[in-house]
Amino acid sequence: MNWRYKLQPAPGGSTGSLQLVYEPCPEPVPGPGDIVVGVSARSLNYRDLLMLRGQSASSAGGGVVPLSDGAGTVVAVGDGVTEFAVGDRVTGCFFRDWQDGPFDLAYHSAARGGSCDGMLAGSVVGPVGAFVPTPAHLSDEEAACLPCAALTAWHALFERGDLQPGQSVLALGTGGVSMWALQLATAAGARVIVTSRSAEKLERARAWGAWETVDTAEWPDWAARVWDLTGKRGVDHVIEVGGPGTLGQSMRAVAAGGHIALIGVLSGFGAPDASLFPLVARNVDLHGIYVGSRAMFTRMNAFLAAHQLRPVMDRSFSVGEIEEAYAWLESGRHLGKITVTG
Ligand SMILES: NC(=O)c1ccc[n+]([C@@H]2O[C@H](COP(=O)([O-])OP(=O)(O)OC[C@H]3O[C@@H](n4cnc5c(N)ncnc54)[C@H](OP(=O)(O)O)[C@@H]3O)[C@@H](O)[C@H]2O)c1
Numbered sequence: 001m002n003w004r005y006k007l008q009p010a011p012g013g014s015t016g017s018l019q020l021v022y023e024p025c026p027e028p029v030p031g032p033g034d035i036v037v038g039v040s041a042r043s044l045n046y047r048d049l050l051m052l053r054g055q056s057a058s059s060a061g062g063g064v065v066p067l068s069d070g071a072g073t074v075v076a077v078g079d080g081v082t083e084f085a086v087g088d089r090v091t092g093c094f095f096r097d098w099q100d101g102p103f104d105l106a107y108h109s110a111a112r113g114g115s116c117d118g119m120l121a122g123s124v125v126g127p128v129g130a131f132v133p134t135p136a137h138l139s140d141e142e143a144a145c146l147p148c149a150a151l152t153a154w155h156a157l158f159e160r161g162d163l164q165p166g167q168s169v170l171a172l173g174t175g176g177v178s179m180w181a182l183q184l185a186t187a188a189g190a191r192v193i194v195t196s197r198s199a200e201k202l203e204r205a206r207a208w209g210a211w212e213t214v215d216t217a218e219w220p221d222w223a224a225r226v227w228d229l230t231g232k233r234g235v236d237h238v239i240e241v242g243g244p245g246t247l248g249q250s251m252r253a254v255a256a257g258g259h260i261a262l263i264g265v266l267s268g269f270g271a272p273d274a275s276l277f278p279l280v281a282r283n284v285d286l287h288g289i290y291v292g293s294r295a296m297f298t299r300m301n302a303f304l305a306a307h308q309l310r311p312v313m314d315r316s317f318s319v320g321e322i323e324e325a326y327a328w329l330e331s332g333r334h335l336g337k338i339t340v341t342g
Contacts, residue, residue, distance in 0.1 A: 002027045004121035005322065007051060008062040016054030018062045020120075020322060028125035030078030035128055037090055039072040041144040042119045042340045044329045045176055046266065051114060052326060058114035067340075068094045068112040070119025071134055071143035081128055089134040091143045092119055093294050094151065096130040100295035111291075112147075119144075120322070120340075129294060135301045137308055145311035145337040146300070148291055149176030153184055154300040155292035156239060156261030165189030167236040168211075170226055170253055172246060174201045177263060179312040179336040181239040182208055184300075187307040190237075193229060195222050201335050208312055223249035234258060234282075243267045248274025251284070259285045312336030 002025050010019040030036050044067065051059040051066055059066075071091040074084050084090060096110035112118040112130075134143040157163040169185040169192045171178035182192045182205065191211035196202045202213035212229045219225040227234060234255030240247060245267025250260055251274065260279075279286055292300075303309075314334040317325035319342040329338055 001025075002122045004065045004117075006062065007059055007064055007066050016060065018052055018054050018059065020052070020066070020326075025121075028123055030076050030081075030125055032079040033081060033127050034078040034125050035074050035081060035084050035090070035131065036076040036123055036125045037070075037072045037092070037131065038075045038123045039070045039119050039121060040341060041072070041139075041141040042067050042070040043144045043149075043176070044325055044338045044340065045069065045148045046264070046329070047148065048113065049326065049330055050265075056114060058108075058111065064114065065117035065119070065121055065124075066113045067118040067120040068092075068114070069144050069147040069149075070124070071140040071146075072123075073140075075123060083128045084131070084133075089140065089143075090131040091134045092124070092126070092147055093130050093132060093297055094147045094291040095293070096126060098293040099129050100293050103290065103293075120319075132294060132297050132301060135305045137305060138310065141316065141339050141341055142311050142313070144339055145176070145180075145313065146304075147297070149337065150180040150184075150304075150311070151292040151297050151300060152177050152263055152289060153180035153239065154303070155296055156263060156287070156289045157181060157185055157190075157237060158188075158299075158303075159292065159296055160287045160289065161237050161259045161261060163188055163190055163237060167191075168193065168230055168255075169237045169239065170195070170235040170250070171239040172241050172250075172264075173266070174198070174205055174335045175241065176337045177241050178239055179205075179208065182210060183309055183312065184303070185237075186211075187303070187309055193226055193235060195226075204335055221249070223252035226253040230255070237261065239263065241266055244270045244272045247272045251276070251278040251282075254278075254282060254284050256282045257284070258282065259287065261287050261289045263289050314338050316341060318342045
């Protein structure tokens with residue numbers, strides 16, 4: 001018997017907030033072109049908190065299986081499937097339909113764990129194009145850390161940012177996206193500055209290859225510190241996961257002709273806290289980034305294999321500890337990725 005969790009309205013909860021509800025369910029049956037995957041590992045992203053809190057329009061009202069990220073083994077294939085066979089190890093794609101080329105708004109209608117069912121289930125079904133082969137050097141648990149955070153960092157730095165060896169990158173905080181940005185950029189020969197509210201986390205970031213670190217508790221004006229650390233030039237790339245509350249400083253930390261990848265909403269969904277004019281004065285590229293396509297995922301996996309990169313893993317929880325896993329994410333005490341196995 002299969003199982004899944006669904007996000008459902010929480011009785012007596014705050015407006016819009018949802019809860020996780022377990023339910024047994026039938027094994028999925030593959031249609032033509034589909035595969036069924038026995039999921040053995042998943043990872044959490046900040047987005048999953050937004051879904052649980054009902055802060056995302058796509059989860060409003062509930063009813064969806066959460067979590068975009070998961071990996072496992074093919075257990076059944078539908079008619080016409082030639083790319084995968086039973087026993088193959090695969091990892092899910094965030095967007096079911098974004099195969100290659102530019103983004104299309106229609107892809108929003110099938111974003112795993114948001115507008116369509118995600119990976120918090122025993123087995124899942126989907127078209128072949130919604131999965132990629134798992135890199136041979138990674139376990140399922142490690143591969144489950146790729147679909148959202150890693151691909152977002154890859155897209156920002158390599159697909160849109162054209163990162164070059166010797167360039168500098170600023171990664172805000174030590175969460176999933178930023179630690180992937182640290183690893184990917186360092187492997188490509190770039191120098192990465194990491195910020196954090198925690199001195200202890202910054203020590204760990206250095207051990208993972210950070211060139212410089214900035215403790216934002218010590219340096220509330222962290223942009224000025226980054227400016228000094230770069231010889232008053234600024235960084236070539238900013239991994240902007242903070243959003244409206246950090247964009248002002250990011251615009252002061254970026255070099256002339258640099259690149260800001262606008263990714264996150266950790267400080268909310270409001271208007272930026274500063275004038276956008278520095279973008280003009282510095283001839284800066286500002287790119288909105290939303291995860292990435294299957295083709296990007298495939299290119300990233302080739303890079304991960306070539307450099308034998310593995311995710312920065314924080315805590316691992318079992319499926320039965322799913323509430324604790326969400327609570328640990330919400331606490332903000334993690335560095336890198338939180339996983340859920342079983
Ligand atoms: N656009 C996309 O495709 C995309 C994809 C993935 C994620 N995102 C977004 O990117 C953001 C990060 O996601 P994630 O999954 O990597 O998160 P995460 O793993 O939960 O990491 C967040 C980390 O950022 C730091 N942080 C928290 N609040 C902050 C703030 N107000 N300003 C600056 N740093 C802050 C903290 O690190 P320290 O404790 O070290 O300070 C925290 O641990 C989220 O907003 C998420 O929704 C967007």
